[in-house]
Amino acid sequence: MLDIALWTSLALVVAALLLNVYRLTIGPDMPDRLLALDTMYINSIALIVLLGLWLNTKTYFESALLIAMLGFISTVAVCKYLLRGDIIE
Amino acid sequence: MTHYVILEGVIAFLLVAGGAFVFIGSLGLAHLRDFYMRLHGPTKATTLGIGCMLVASMLYFWVTEGKPDIQEMLITLFLFITAPVSAHLLAKTGLHLRLKHVEKTAGRPAELRHEEVGEKPVPHPDRGHG
Numbered sequence: 001m002l003d004i005a006l007w008t009s010l011a012l013v014v015a016a017l018l019l020n021v022y023r024l025t026i027g028p029d030m031p032d033r034l035l036a037l038d039t040m041y042i043n044s045i046a047l048i049v050l051l052g053l054w055l056n057t058k059t060y061f062e063s064a065l066l067i068a069m070l071g072f073i074s075t076v077a078v079c080k081y082l083l084r085g086d087i088i089e
Numbered sequence: 090m091t092h093y094v095i096l097e098g099v100i101a102f103l104l105v106a107g108g109a110f111v112f113i114g115s116l117g118l119a120h121l122r123d124f125y126m127r128l129h130g131p132t133k134a135t136t137l138g139i140g141c142m143l144v145a146s147m148l149y150f151w152v153t154e155g156k157p158d159i160q161e162m163l164i165t166l167f168l169f170i171t172a173p174v175s176a177h178l179l180a181k182t183g184l185h186l187r188l189k190h191v192e193k194t195a196g197r198p199a200e201l202r203h204e205e206v207g208e209k210p211v212p213h214p215d216r217g218h219g
Contacts, residue, residue, distance in 0.1 A: 005101035012108030016115035023119050031183045032124055038130040038175060039118055046111055046139050049146050058150060061160045068164055072171040076183065079178035088102050
């Protein structure tokens, strides 16, 4: 049962990543691309969690936490750049 | 024996629900018509989906190793705190750049006060930039 659930979840997350790549490619404006990139960060965290379940190891959760932090910081930095033309005033 | 089966069912359900929510969030991102609508999908559905998956992972390692682990809960908490902040900043950026919107989207950029959509930051009348 867990095997089937893992495969289903993996397929759904990969499909979500492909949809994000689609929006990242055609996104008409800069914030659309930024939103797609932010969503890709979160989906990659989901992939890492599923990989940890698949390999039955907890080693990868540090990298998930790292990706979460860096994704948030980079999104905020690019937002500040688009808002003010400068990151640190 | 039976409660392991029940726990496995709960974990499997949480995994599939998480995958479905993540997929629905990205579907909204790819399909909806303007930026202010597209912001809804990733900020709500994707956050709930990743929360479901992390809770499933925490339950799984709790069952297999016998003791709970705070790490997944930490990631969940961090994502749930930061998602609204980045969504707010993205919405502010969209309003600042005056992105196109369809007629159904409520709240025009023109309805905001002048200093909220201005070309450059406006100093406060008393305190300057602070």
